[in-house]
Amino acid sequence: MYDDVGVQLLLLDDEELFVKIMGISQNEITTAMTFNFDVLNKLHHPIALQFVEWTIEGNTFDISHEPFIIVDANSDVPRFGKKIKCSLDAKWNDSSFTVNVLHGITFAPIRTLEFNIQTVYKLLF
Amino acid sequence: MYTKTEIFNDIVSILKNDYAGFEEKRKYNYPQNYTVTDNMDDATFTQTIQEYLSDFKDGHLSFRNKKRKTPFRGFRVRRYEDALYVTEVLGEQRLQVGDKITAMNGDSIKFASYRYMKLLQDDVHERQMWNSVLQFADHIEYERDGESHELDLTQYDAPAYTPEYILNQLNEHTVYIKLTDFSHSEPIQRMVEEHEAILNSMQNIIFDVRVNYGGNDMFYFPLVGYTIDETVRASQIVQPDEAMYTNYTANNCDLWIETLSDYLKQPLDAATRIALEKDIEKFKTNYGVGMKKVEDNEDFTFEPKGNVKKVFILSDVTCGSSGETFIKNLKHSPKVKVIGRHTRGILDYFNVTTKDYGDYKFGYSVSKMYEKYHTNDTGTPPHLYIPWTPQHLVEDVDLNYALRLCDSGLLEESFSSTETIDVQVEMKTFDMSKSDTWTDEQWAI
Numbered sequence: 001m002y003d004d005v006g007v008q009l010l011l012l013d014d015e016e017l018f019v020k021i022m023g024i025s026q027n028e029i030t031t032a033m034t035f036n037f038d039v040l041n042k043l044h045h046p047i048a049l050q051f052v053e054w055t056i057e058g059n060t061f062d063i064s065h066e067p068f069i070i071v072d073a074n075s076d077v078p079r080f081g082k083k084i085k086c087s088l089d090a091k092w093n094d095s096s097f098t099v100n101v102l103h104g105i106t107f108a109p110i111r112t113l114e115f116n117i118q119t120v121y122k123l124l125f
Numbered sequence: 126m127y128t129k130t131e132i133f134n135d136i137v138s139i140l141k142n143d144y145a146g147f148e149e150k151r152k153y154n155y156p157q158n159y160t161v162t163d164n165m166d167d168a169t170f171t172q173t174i175q176e177y178l179s180d181f182k183d184g185h186l187s188f189r190n191k192k193r194k195t196p197f198r199g200f201r202v203r204r205y206e207d208a209l210y211v212t213e214v215l216g217e218q219r220l221q222v223g224d225k226i227t228a229m230n231g232d233s234i235k236f237a238s239y240r241y242m243k244l245l246q247d248d249v250h251e252r253q254m255w256n257s258v259l260q261f262a263d264h265i266e267y268e269r270d271g272e273s274h275e276l277d278l279t280q281y282d283a284p285a286y287t288p289e290y291i292l293n294q295l296n297e298h299t300v301y302i303k304l305t306d307f308s309h310s311e312p313i314q315r316m317v318e319e320h321e322a323i324l325n326s327m328q329n330i331i332f333d334v335r336v337n338y339g340g341n342d343m344f345y346f347p348l349v350g351y352t353i354d355e356t357v358r359a360s361q362i363v364q365p366d367e368a369m370y371t372n373y374t375a376n377n378c379d380l381w382i383e384t385l386s387d388y389l390k391q392p393l394d395a396a397t398r399i400a401l402e403k404d405i406e407k408f409k410t411n412y413g414v415g416m417k418k419v420e421d422n423e424d425f426t427f428e429p430k431g432n433v434k435k436v437f438i439l440s441d442v443t444c445g446s447s448g449e450t451f452i453k454n455l456k457h458s459p460k461v462k463v464i465g466r467h468t469r470g471i472l473d474y475f476n477v478t479t480k481d482y483g484d485y486k487f488g489y490s491v492s493k494m495y496e497k498y499h500t501n502d503t504g505t506p507p508h509l510y511i512p513w514t515p516q517h518l519v520e521d522v523d524l525n526y527a528l529r530l531c532d533s534g535l536l537e538e539s540f541s542s543t544e545t546i547d548v549q550v551e552m553k554t555f556d557m558s559k560s561d562t563w564t565d566e567q568w569a570i
Contacts, residue, residue: 009548010548067512107509112543116545118547118548
């Protein structure tokens with residue numbers, strides 16, 4: 001039922017945050033695509049991640065109303081999944097999504113990150 | 126006097142011909158899935174019609190038994206994670222605000238959410254309509270101070286709705302305005318007139334429409350001036366192709382003219398009265414022509430008022446209809462920031478009229494937005510989303526957040542820039558033209 005694409009993708013690693021996609025899978029029945037993330041919060045306070053929107057196959061899904069992901073201060077690597085409903089042949093490797101990073105207690109905005117995932121083909125001979 | 130089958134058949138006919146969404150919602154219209162007989166009891170009949178209407182996923186469709194009181198358990202709840210939290214106690218003194226309900230009728234809340242999925246109307250926990258599901262709960266398990274308790278529920282009289290139009294000056298620079306509906310012009314007009322001096326001297330206004338049952342858009346027009354810095358025409362707020370359509374069937378014209386005539390019975394300012402009269406005229410002119418794009422030659426002009434620097438609008442899922450247009454229209458102003466949660470999402474079909482069947486009444490919309498701008502699935506989003514948590518029962522998280530922003534430049538900073546991060550995925554491919562047999566590595570891929 002689940003088709004695991006088997007991809008790991010480092011998205012960001014700076015002085016505040018580490019964000020990596022640890023796997024992508026698709027449920028063939030619901031067509032929901034799940035992106036599994038590892039996030040390390042290097043700040044001294046908890047943060048809340050608000051996934052705002054996700055564009056895949058030219059369709060933009062507003063997911064800003066979904067619950068925040070709270071990541072504790074100086075966290076270990078918490079893993080969580082985000083589900084996007086799309087068609088079965090959706091190209092995950094040509095998509096973009098926006099995440100608001102908020103203070104985990106006051107919800108004050110810290111930064112807004114827009115990740116664009118693009119495929120580069122390398123020809124082997 | 127209508128029989129139950131006559132009412133059902135008439136509603137089916139309205140939904141096929143008169144309802145503004147009759148075309149797009151055809152795929153949800155399966156009256157054959159529901160059985161109505163003249164012998165069924167009133168409660169089952171009402172519930173059957175309500176279930177039929179819930180298929181349409183339009184919060185403006187309603188059916189009510191005027192004689193029978195809505196079953197009420199004496200408290201209200203909201204879901205957070207896999208529990209319901211008591212948000213208000215309105216009769217059931219054995220419960221307290223903050224009590225955590227973990228099961229109803231022996232089912233976990235998660236399991237109950239599958240059982241009543243249709244009535245809950247949303248997958249997002251904080252948006253689910255659990256108060257309408259409570260009527261089916263006879264027994265609950267709840268936690269208070271870490272201890273578990275059980276309770277057999279009973280019936281209470283639902284409290285009558287009392288509109289609130291409140292204006293409070295919170296400090297030297299900030300005023301708080303709570304509006305639970307826009308059903309009447311006069312109280313809002315009076316509020317603006319009585320507090321004109323305060324409104325003109327404030328730097329910050331916080332509008333609280335987290336609970337707003339809608340009404341008529343024109344009734345909040347006296348407040349618009351405080352949210353803008355320059356003269357704004359209504360046509361500037363909407364997109365050029367953001368058209369609305371009205372289904373001018375004879376049935377709809379009769380009912381809507383009656384609805385507008387009722388509005389005219391209340392005290393109104395001259396401009397609102399003229400606008401309503403013109404609207405009635407429009408329905409008389411287009412009587413019986415069917416679905417038609419509404420050509421709006423009228424363009425309201427709003428002039429700025431006062432010296433307000435920042436406007437905050439507190440939003441939640443219990444803000445619907447005209448409450449939503451209040452947020453949707455005003456959030457375009459650069460000095461307005463909407464804080465809280467997405468609105469209910471019942472704007473796609475509007476201009477709600479009521480068909481009276483004696484003991485029952487059926488409400489439906491006669492107008493609709495152009496489909497491209499439909500928002501019923503998500504509601505109108507805030508600028509800054511604050512999830513609902515049980516902490517909202519301890520403090521007014523949304524209001525406190527707005528108050529902090531009144532004195533800081535945080536808001537401007539927060540929406541100023543987005544960091545764009547391009548990530549490339551390398552995919553290996555082979556030039557098959559140069560090889561007529563695959564290598565082991567190729568097969569592996």
